[in-house]
Amino acid sequence: xxxxxILRGAVLAATVLATxxxxxxxxxxxxxxxxxxxxxxxWQAECTSCHEPYHPGLLPxxxxxxxxxxxxxxxxxxxxxxxxxxxxxxxxxxxNAADRNGNRRSAKIAASIPAAAAPLxxxxxxxxxxxxxxxxxxxxxxxxxxxxxxxxxxxxxxxxGDFSEHNVTIPKAGIxxxxxxxxxxxxxx
Amino acid sequence: MRHLILSSxxxxxxxxxxxxxxxxxxxxxxxxxxxxxxxxxxxFREFSAARGAELYRQQRTRTDGVSTxxxxxxxxxxxxxxxxRANKDIAPLAPVxxxxxxxxxxxxxxxxxxxxxDVLERVCTAQEKGDFITWLxxxx
Numbered sequence: 001x002x003x004x005x006i007l008r009g010a011v012l013a014a015t016v017l018a019t020x021x022x023x024x025x026x027x028x029x030x031x032x033x034x035x036x037x038x039x040x041x042x043w044q045a046e047c048t049s050c051h052e053p054y055h056p057g058l059l060p061x062x063x064x065x066x067x068x069x070x071x072x073x074x075x076x077x078x079x080x081x082x083x084x085x086x087x088x089x090x091x092x093x094x095x096n097a098a099d100r101n102g103n104r105r106s107a108k109i110a111a112s113i114p115a116a117a118a119p120l121x122x123x124x125x126x127x128x129x130x131x132x133x134x135x136x137x138x139x140x141x142x143x144x145x146x147x148x149x150x151x152x153x154x155x156x157x158x159x160x161g162d163f164s165e166h167n168v169t170i171p172k173a174g175i176x177x178x179x180x181x182x183x184x185x186x187x188x189x
Numbered sequence: 190m191r192h193l194i195l196s197s198x199x200x201x202x203x204x205x206x207x208x209x210x211x212x213x214x215x216x217x218x219x220x221x222x223x224x225x226x227x228x229x230x231x232x233f234r235e236f237s238a239a240r241g242a243e244l245y246r247q248q249r250t251r252t253d254g255v256s257t258x259x260x261x262x263x264x265x266x267x268x269x270x271x272x273x274r275a276n277k278d279i280a281p282l283a284p285v286x287x288x289x290x291x292x293x294x295x296x297x298x299x300x301x302x303x304x305x306x307d308v309l310e311r312v313c314t315a316q317e318k319g320d321f322i323t324w325l326x327x328x329x
Contacts, residue, residue, distance in 0.1 A: 049277070050273045050274075050275055050277055051273065051276070051277055052275070052276075052277070072306075075274075076255070076274075077274070077307055078302075078303040078304070078306050078307045080303060081299075082299075146276050147276075149275055149276075150275070150276050153276075
């Protein structure tokens, strides 16, 4: 067990270093509206078994900490994780959070949230609400969208941290295919 | 050189996480749950596919008023691809359609420990888990 802990630590350190490297590296993501690339295998595997990967730069560290502390009642569902896995994901989310990653768009999100608040829904932050204020209520309910939690339904490049308006395609009413999740052979688990 | 490769491989193998060790066959899993079920209840005899199917299809109103069931997300046909509330595909539960099912103890336990409280508002017994897998294994 001890060996595994050490290993987890090493993997985690490598991940944090790699992320730092990306931030400080040739691509200047800091001043960009595009969120910096992030990668963590455990985060990817665990979180995307139920939903799209929400970029850690979309919420401040205190929100992620609150989120990860309440996984047994996660938006109405039990998403509990074993403590080592939960802690690894928390460290990754916090290290790359909106108030920590130095990215311009993330900083705007963070600045739009009152200091005493730790929202769990990205769509409840003032910045994100304001950005979507022209979207009519029925658009969110279209079959291909489902809800405001489905960023990738319209933000075709959300997976790359790119939420630029140029890459938004709002699905028409009556098209049932969910963007990013084409119906076809099932993904493994 | 060969020595170096071998020792590197050995080091790599030693560093692999414990998850790989827990690989199993569905039949092994069922046997483990049978042993647990006997411990939990001395009157336990054998698993029942019919009880497993009933558990899967049972529509239940939770104390918060929400109506839930396994089939709500996994669909009425366990060979079909389900969908999470957040629009993500769920690979089929029946091993006939998805041979990876019930081959990883930690994965199986993680999902029982999440979904039983979500649907039944309590953990599942070993007998329920065994019934459930026995039924899914019987689906052709």
